Amino acid sequence: MVKICCIGAGYVGGPTMAVIALKCPSIEVVVVDIWEPRIAAWNSDQLPIYEPGLFEVVKECRGRNLFFSKDVEKHVAEADIVFVSVNTPTKTQGLGAGKAADLTYWESAARTIADVSKSDKIVVEKSTVPVKTAEAIEKILTHNSKGIKFQILSNPEFLAEGTAIGDLFQPDRVLIGGRETPEGQKAIQALKAVYAHWVPEDRILTTNLWSAELSKLAANAFLAQRISSVNAMSALCEATGADVAEVSYAVGKDTRIGPKFLNASVGFGGSCFQKDILNLVYICECNGLPEVAEYWKQVIKINDYQKSRFVNRVVSSMFNTVSQKKIAVLGFAFKKDTGDTRETPAIDVCQGLLGDKALLSIYDPQVQKEHIQRDLIMKKFDWDHPLHLQPKSGSAAVEQVTVTSDAYEATKEAHGVCILTEWDEFRTLDYKKIYDNMQKPAFVFDGRNVVNADKLREIGFIVYSIGKPLDAWLKDMPAVA
Numbered sequence: 001m002v003k004i005c006c007i008g009a010g011y012v013g014g015p016t017m018a019v020i021a022l023k024c025p026s027i028e029v030v031v032v033d034i035w036e037p038r039i040a041a042w043n044s045d046q047l048p049i050y051e052p053g054l055f056e057v058v059k060e061c062r063g064r065n066l067f068f069s070k071d072v073e074k075h076v077a078e079a080d081i082v083f084v085s086v087n088t089p090t091k092t093q094g095l096g097a098g099k100a101a102d103l104t105y106w107e108s109a110a111r112t113i114a115d116v117s118k119s120d121k122i123v124v125e126k127s128t129v130p131v132k133t134a135e136a137i138e139k140i141l142t143h144n145s146k147g148i149k150f151q152i153l154s155n156p157e158f159l160a161e162g163t164a165i166g167d168l169f170q171p172d173r174v175l176i177g178g179r180e181t182p183e184g185q186k187a188i189q190a191l192k193a194v195y196a197h198w199v200p201e202d203r204i205l206t207t208n209l210w211s212a213e214l215s216k217l218a219a220n221a222f223l224a225q226r227i228s229s230v231n232a233m234s235a236l237c238e239a240t241g242a243d244v245a246e247v248s249y250a251v252g253k254d255t256r257i258g259p260k261f262l263n264a265s266v267g268f269g270g271s272c273f274q275k276d277i278l279n280l281v282y283i284c285e286c287n288g289l290p291e292v293a294e295y296w297k298q299v300i301k302i303n304d305y306q307k308s309r310f311v312n313r314v315v316s317s318m319f320n321t322v323s324q325k326k327i328a329v330l331g332f333a334f335k336k337d338t339g340d341t342r343e344t345p346a347i348d349v350c351q352g353l354l355g356d357k358a359l360l361s362i363y364d365p366q367v368q369k370e371h372i373q374r375d376l377i378m379k380k381f382d383w384d385h386p387l388h389l390q391p392k393s394g395s396a397a398v399e400q401v402t403v404t405s406d407a408y409e410a411t412k413e414a415h416g417v418c419i420l421t422e423w424d425e426f427r428t429l430d431y432k433k434i435y436d437n438m439q440k441p442a443f444v445f446d447g448r449n450v451v452n453a454d455k456l457r458e459i460g461f462i463v464y465s466i467g468k469p470l471d472a473w474l475k476d477m478p479a480v481a
Contacts (some may be wrong), residue, residue, distance in 0.1 A: 002027045004194070005079035007109045009033035009042055009068060011049055011164075011271065011340065012126055012157045013085035018057045021066035021169050023198040030067045030075040031073035042068035053165035077116040081191065083155075084109045085126040090275050092379070099282035101275075104134065110137045114144035114421040123185045125154045125213070134177075134209045151187035153178045154209050156216035161270065162337030177212020183362040187366045217276045217283075219297055224273040228302035234264035234467030235309060244467025245449065264422055264467040266447030267306045268344035270333030274300055274343050299330075305333040307345050311352030313464055314445050317474055318416060323357040326439075328414040330407055331421025331448070332364035332372055339366035341375050345447070346420040350401070351374055355419075360401045363410035365423060369403035376401060408434065422450050435459045441473075 004012045004020065008029045021029040033039050041048035043062070047055055058066065069075055076082055086105040106127065113123060123141065125134060134152045141150040148242050154177035159167045174195045178184040188206050195204055207215070230248055237244040244264040252259030264336045268274075277296050284293035315322050334344035341347070350360055352377070362372055376398050404410040407426070411417055413433045419426055435442050444456055446465040453463040454469075462473045 001079070002194075003079045004029045004081045004127075005075045006031045006082065006085055006126070007033075007072065007076065007112075008083075008085035008087075008127070009035075009038050010049070010085065010087070011051075011161065011430075012041060012159065013083065014047075014049060015051055015054055015057075015159065015164045016085070016126065017083070018054065018061060018066060019165065020194065020402075021061040022057050024194060025065055027194065028065050028067075028473060029061075030069055030079070032069050032072045032075050034070060034072060036070050039068050039070045051161065051164050052337055057165060072112060076113055077118055079121065081122045081124060081194070082111075082113055083124045083126045085391060087473060088127050088275075090278055096282050099278040099280050099285075101133075101282075103136070105353075106137065107140065108131065110140045111144065113150070114141050114146075117145075117148050117150075120149040120151075122151050122190055124151060124191060125152070126157060128295045132210065133213065149183070151183055152209070153187055153191055154182060154212035155191060156212060158216070158219060161340050162335055169198070171199060171203060173353055174199050175207065175215055176204065177207045177209045177213050177215075178371075180208055205364065208265060217280045220272050221278040221280055221299065223261050224268055224277055224303070225296075225299045227265070227268045227273075228299045228306075230262045231267065231306045231466075232262050232302050237264075237467040238470055241469045243469060264449065265345075265422075266310045266349060266466065267303045269342070269344040269346075270340065271342040274303070281474060304348075307348040308352065308416040309350055310345075310445070310447055310466070313358055313474070314353065314418065314443075316415060317445075317462070317464060321356065322353055322415070324359060325415040326359045326361055326413055327353055328407075328411040328417045329360055329362040330364075330410065330417060330419045330426050331423055332367045332375075333421050333423075336421055336423045339368075339371075341367055344375075344420075347375050349418065349420060349447070354398065354400055357381075358400065361404055361410040361414060362401060363404045363407050364421065365425065371403065372403050373398060408437070412437045414442075415439045415447060418445045418447060419450055420447050422448040426450050429455055430461050431461070 006017045017029045017031045020027065031042065038048050047058065077269050084106065086109050088101045088103060088106060091100045091102045113121065123137065134154055136366070138152050156175055158172065176191050178188040192204050192206065202475065230244065233247060234244040237247060242407055248262040248264065251257055252262050277300055280296050281293045284296070318325065329346065329350060332344060332346045333339055333341055353360060407429055442461050442470055444451065444461045444463045446453070449465050453465045453468060456463045457471065461472060464474055
């Protein structure tokens with residue numbers, strides 16, 4: 001029996017290994033993590049992450065050929081293939097701070113593999129890592145190998161949270177990069193054979209190591225660039241009376257462009273987009289390509305601009321102050337169908353409103369109160385360290401913030417409502433009931449274009465939708481720079 005061990009039981013490691021176990025019943029898959037509460041959660045009915053369809057997959061395989069354990073050394077030693085799916089946070093200090101990836105956890109994993117291995121192994125990069133990480137890992141393993149041979153492969157993940165199980169069942173492509181040596185090619189074929197249990201062969205792409213590593217960064221940079229492009233257009237649409245949804249639809253009908261990732265919003269979030277682009281920027285700068293670095297930097301600048309533009313619109317519309325006004329925030333996760341809040345635009349929007357002394361009442365169907373409070377006091381990039389290693393910065397809670405368990409409670413007596421995540425339930429709320437229980441004039445600021453603005457205006461709301469023609473009230477109250 002082939003044995004697979006995955007170091008890291010997070011958003012990538014857990015779902016990926018669960019699907020491999022489901023599709024490959026003849027392979028034993030063990031997911032290991034040093035943080036005991038996370039492993040306990042994977043072994044319970046309350047998984048540590050929310051992802052549609054994940055629980056059903058885990059339940060079917062757990063205890064049969066899928067196991068979750070904190071005994072890292074034992075299972076790494078026994079494995080034929082070791083996936084490494086640990087955090088690669090952005091450095092917060094030292095060389096490359098604010099851009100470069102911190103490979104502390106990756107290096108620690110590599111040294112553990114070298115220390116405990118008694119047989120040859122294939123080591124697979126599953127985390128998002130900067131180009132040439134494989135070379136660094138290879139050196140650590142080779143210099144500590146004690147005669148054992150290691151082959152390093154890059155197998156980046158391309159999961160979209162909220163649809164991860166579907167993405168794993170039917171991937172656009174599986175990318176495997178390895179050395180162009182006989183041993184390297186043999187390792188590629190061994191990993192390819194695992195995916196071939198359910199992925200058509202023409203969707204399993206093989207490249208050299210560096211192409212695989214760079215492809216992951218490039219894919220995320222291209223996707224984020226599309227979002228920033230349509231968000232830049234949304235500002236122009238508001239200024240000219242155009243409708244960004246109509247513009248996006250017309251542009252997306254061009255088969256060379258296509259319709260995906262052309263929805264204007266309050267900004268992109270998630271664990272990868274910003275981090276990967278910053279990483280790309282750093283690599284470009286290190287390789288003497290400042291113009292290329294500057295190009296990718298602009299994608300992040302537009303994303304930051306979109307969030308601050310939204311906050312400015314809220315404040316300026318409400319007589320240029322939200323001090324002591326209750327603002328309901330609907331949605332805190334960075335997208336629907338996930339509880340993940342890493343780099344969610346909601347954090348910057350909430351902090352911007354809190355800076356103007358607003359009183360926030362937040363509701364999200366999947367994000368817990370403690371999680372929201374922690375995110376609002378955390379320093380930038382601290383989120384990407386494992387939970388038990390995150391610095392305890394700031395006070396325990398933000399006094400101006402309450403977290404509620406339903407949308408109607410959040411909006412009661414509020415002056416304004418900000419929709420920051422496109423949860424389906426926000427489309428079908430009883431907005432007449434919400435309006436009746438709000439302060440007047442009652443505002444809705446739709447950062448995801450989920451509501452029918454005309455219907456809300458008929459109820460009596462003053463509505464701002466990203467990239468849509470402004471109603472008369474908002475035209476009279478221009479967003480401050």
